[in-house]
Amino acid sequence: MDWSERDKRVLWHPFTQAAEWTAGTPLVIERGEGNYLIDTEGRRYFDGVSSLWVTTHGHGVVAEAIAAQARLLDHSTMLGLTHPRGIELAERLVAIAPPGLTRVFYSDSGSSAVEIALKQAFQYCAQTGQPQRRRFIHLAESYHGDTLGAVGVGGMSLFHRIFGPLIVAGIPVPTPALHPETALRDLDQTLRDHGHEVAAMVIEPLIQGAAGMLVHPRGYLKAAADLCRLHGVLLIVDEVATGFGRTGTMFASEQEGIQPDFMCLAKGLTAGALPLAATLSTERIFQAFVAPRAEQQTFFHGHTFTGNPIACAAALANLDLMAQPGFFEKVNAAAATMAEHLARLRALPVVHHVRQVGMMAGIELRDIEGTPLPADQFFGSLVCERARAHGVILRPLGDVIVWMPPLTSTVDDLALLAHATRAAIEETLP
Numbered sequence: 001m002d003w004s005e006r007d008k009r010v011l012w013h014p015f016t017q018a019a020e021w022t023a024g025t026p027l028v029i030e031r032g033e034g035n036y037l038i039d040t041e042g043r044r045y046f047d048g049v050s051s052l053w054v055t056t057h058g059h060g061v062v063a064e065a066i067a068a069q070a071r072l073l074d075h076s077t078m079l080g081l082t083h084p085r086g087i088e089l090a091e092r093l094v095a096i097a098p099p100g101l102t103r104v105f106y107s108d109s110g111s112s113a114v115e116i117a118l119k120q121a122f123q124y125c126a127q128t129g130q131p132q133r134r135r136f137i138h139l140a141e142s143y144h145g146d147t148l149g150a151v152g153v154g155g156m157s158l159f160h161r162i163f164g165p166l167i168v169a170g171i172p173v174p175t176p177a178l179h180p181e182t183a184l185r186d187l188d189q190t191l192r193d194h195g196h197e198v199a200a201m202v203i204e205p206l207i208q209g210a211a212g213m214l215v216h217p218r219g220y221l222k223a224a225a226d227l228c229r230l231h232g233v234l235l236i237v238d239e240v241a242t243g244f245g246r247t248g249t250m251f252a253s254e255q256e257g258i259q260p261d262f263m264c265l266a267k268g269l270t271a272g273a274l275p276l277a278a279t280l281s282t283e284r285i286f287q288a289f290v291a292p293r294a295e296q297q298t299f300f301h302g303h304t305f306t307g308n309p310i311a312c313a314a315a316l317a318n319l320d321l322m323a324q325p326g327f328f329e330k331v332n333a334a335a336a337t338m339a340e341h342l343a344r345l346r347a348l349p350v351v352h353h354v355r356q357v358g359m360m361a362g363i364e365l366r367d368i369e370g371t372p373l374p375a376d377q378f379f380g381s382l383v384c385e386r387a388r389a390h391g392v393i394l395r396p397l398g399d400v401i402v403w404m405p406p407l408t409s410t411v412d413d414l415a416l417l418a419h420a421t422r423a424a425i426e427e428t429l430p
Helices: 003-010 018-023 063-072 084-096 110-127 148-152 157-166 183-197 220-230 252-256 283-287 309-322 327-345 379-390 411-428
Strands: 029-033 036-039 044-047 101-107 135-139 171-173 198-203 234-238 262-265 277-282 351-357 360-365 400-403
Touching: 044 411, 063 309, 084 101, 084 277, 084 309, 101 110, 101 283, 110 148, 110 198, 110 234, 110 262, 110 277, 110 283, 135 183, 148 157, 171 183, 183 198, 183 220, 198 220, 220 234, 220 252, 277 283, 309 327, 327 351, 327 360, 327 411, 360 379, 379 400, 379 411, 400 411
Parallel strands: 135 171, 135 198, 198 234, 234 262
Antiparallel strands: 029 036, 036 044, 101 277, 262 277, 351 360, 360 400
16 A cells, blocks of 8 residues: 555545545655655655745755754753753844844744733733733734634634634734725724723734735834734734745844734744744733742643754754845845746736735736636645646645745746746646
């Protein structure tokens, strides 16, 4: 029995309809080499979505750091103990984060990082004489993960509708990409009406990834941060997808000069090699939890593999690579090359809209009349499946084709990405 058949006998895949999976022939990836994935038949594919938005420098680049740390210390709990790699990484993150973020709480996924920020914000309010602040504001089309707290600040019914009875729903406000003229005014009014009962606002800075690469108008993030500050509402920036160079700077937040109360990190933190996440917070937040143990103001939350030393070593190696001279200049040059290819794709009759921030882009497909494609035809998925025949791995968000290649993508890599995308679209939607 080959790997595909063995998979279908034992695995349950995320965001995947099992009926279709078991009826098909799964693609089995055996190894990675630079910016490419290689299957069990030896076929090479450009990793056009960075293995779900995580691979920053290509595959295998931090392997030596991982191996060295594994030989030294593979794991030690951070419940009552600490270790050098966890300390070093926290120092590095604080040094490069927006000003004011001084404390690092580790976990192991983006959803967990958001969950921690929500719980810390809630408990902070309770412990600082603001127990009425129990709700959270989020953008209407937001996605912040699949744990129940993160679901409560998500607005994408496709992912969350069945879990409604289990969650504490947040307060949605209009998404600025879809309502650029009124979104700030509506946020202002929501804060005027409900600010006194809101603990925090959570937002992906500059661009909403899972919503279909929705790009915010410049200035919205700064204005939203100012409004939150005016109403005493904490600000949580979800940089899980946008952090570590994806938008052309280390963090998207720095492009509008904001100082959030929390910042959530994951995905590219370890160069895509190992699960690790971090929730950064301000000293003001942290000090509200510092008290005699009997007062029970401790943050009672943790994970078995919090701050795993091997994962921290991978993250440190990732940051070393990003600190090399000219790294971000190369990233922005690659983003400019992407923009040129995207501009040419706009000419295709079924490409309705192209959206890009740095190395994040979405290509929205519609019919030639501009009408949304039939939802039950799953054309976005068909295009991405077809792209494999041209040597590229892609994954859609509905009928939005996502480009999120490694930050180290070359001119030739991006030319292949553009060729495969064009060919797949033309062959699927002639």
